Amino acid sequence: MTDYITWLRSRIGSRKTLLAYTSALIRDDQGRVLFQQRADFKEMWGLPGGLLELGESFTECVQREALEETGYHVEPIRLIGLYASPEFDVCYPNGDEVQQFTVALECRIAGGRAQIDEAEVVQQHFFDLDEAPPLPPWYAAMVRDGQTRADAYYDPPVSGDSSHSHVLELRETIGTDPLIVMGAGALIFDDRQRVLLGLRGDNRLWGIPAGQMELGETPAGTAVRETVEEIGLQVRVKKLLGVYTGADALHAYPDGNQVQVAGARFLADIVGGELKPDGYETLDVQWFDVNHLPPMVPRHRFAIEEALKYPEGGRFR
Secondary structure (H helix, E strand, O other): OOOHHHHHHHHHOOOOEEEEEEEEEEEOOOOOEEEEEEOOOOOOEEOOEEEOOOOOOHHHHHHHHHHHHHOEEEEEEEEEEEEOOHHHOEEOOOOOEEEEEEEEEEEEEEEEOOOOOOOOEEEEEEEOHHHOOOOOHHHHHHHHHHOOOOOEOOOOOOOOOOOOOHHHHHHHHHOOOOEEEEEEEEEOEOOOOEEEEEEEOOOOOEEOOEEEOOOOOOHHHHHHHHHHHHHOEEEEEEEEEEEEOOHHHEEEOOOOOEEEEEEEEEEEEEEEEOOOOOOOOEEEEEEEEOOOOOOEOHHHHHHHHHHHHOOOOOEEO
């Protein structure tokens, strides 16, 4: 397969789709931030970064893109936020439409030297933030959040319409080939340190309420919608615990469809509804002691372990 986006666009054309990106907020030893003038939008300035490739983690993606575009080897040190709101939708000059799922990471320079990729970048410079060039809304939000907090995900949650599945529509064109899908899930704990899990109908493993994003949703909205659809509960999202993907997130469903899940995990509280599995996606729902978990979807077990070890959130992989 060629690079992921070339392959995908060869199948689906310019139609709007969800794509996973990383952006790097790179500081020099004076605290200045590296900005680039982009070659595709000509006058637009932004942060280094680019599209996730199949099998990559967010860490691997941001390191590869930073090296290709800037010449620097970087080490990501902090999650700034997740930028997937429809307010950050992009239409490229060639007509390609995207709702982005962008993980912004603060990075330190670990080596290399300044050297731009002239196919993607016109020029790059370190700027003091009070002298930064004009930025489009998503980059401006990343820079702002980089100065204040580490778990930006843009409240309030916006849920979409799962009756018109974006992924199923793509499958009509791409078949069962590997697809990077964006998703979100809710981790719900009670005061007895138990976690709420559902028994999945597809593989008979237990997992957190979670599912794939729809166009027009925010990741937090996906977590809210999937929780009420799968187990009948209305939840309030409290915190972005982490964003995860990589080679271990590659998965084949029983019907043969192949995916790599780029997932956001949120801490959530119950605010209403009735605990009841939907009987299709979720066959049963129970509270489990976190020290005695049942057979689980591996990436969901990992998310629980991360949440217990790092309750402050801000995790990425």
